[in-house]
Amino acid sequence: MGLRETKMERTRRFIADTAFDLFVAQGYDATTIEQIAAAAEVGPRTLYRYYPTKEALVASFVDNGLNAAMDAFEAQSDDTPLSEALYAVVDSVERTITANSARLLALYEIFYRTTGLRAGLADLDWSWRQRLAQEILRRSGDTADPLFATLTAASTMNVIEVIVQTWTADGGATDVADITRATLKLLRTNTIPVPTPAG
Structure with missing residues (x-):
């Protein structure tokens, strides 16, 4: 630059x-x-x-946080197990929340009251998931499976959204690290059911 x-x-x-x-x-x-x-x-x-617009200013904060999370993922070597590389993403988001708690709480209050901003946030989330899926595909090499990459990226974004939404709904009173641990534990222990056909 x-x-x-x-x-x-x-x-x-x-x-x-x-x-x-x-x-x-x-x-x-x-x-x-x-x-x-x-x-x-x-x-x-x-x-x-x-x-x-003022909306673009708000969106930039989310965009910067998502870019930092993507940078954290891309900084992991291709030899790093995928689960560990994805944890770097969640850890980056946790650090962003900790360092910017007042701003993040203000940000989500704005989002809740502004329909246009919620739509913009959804677009940012979608674009970021697509980027993550493409990077997962690249790391997978010859064993690349687009469906696996798409589901993995979507799952990672869902984890981020649950952590952020739980933290903001509580007004930031609960330590975000505790929310992160509880969220990941539910996934690791298969407590969260996966849609399964009968029979």
Whole structure:
């Protein structure tokens, strides 16, 4: 990444961080683009170049967290057992929650009240699952099975969603690490039933 791209990325992240500080402090609806631009010390036109809407600012936080989780997966060597590589994904999400708890709680409050944002989140989740499935296929080499990769990616995203939703529904009162352990234990011990035809 060149110097210009690095500066642009730094500005992009600073604007998003500033916006979320305002969302947490005074609420999403009460925060205007003009207030965000002023706090980030950029002009409104500059802000619009990076984020055309307030919704895009919110989506960027989720996107960054999912990208960090994907980076954690891709950082695992191809020799790493798949289950361990996938745990790196869940661990990354857990660390993101721990480091950004106030922002994440504010984020999900915004999502619950904004239909358009929920649709955008669903799109981000779908795209991320597709990326993960493709990476699982690549790691599988000659034994690649698209159905296996798709189900594995979907299962991993479901685990993430359950952890995040359980944590936010509790207002962040329960340690996310405890939720993660309980969720994974249910899966490991086959407590969760799998749809099975009769007979």
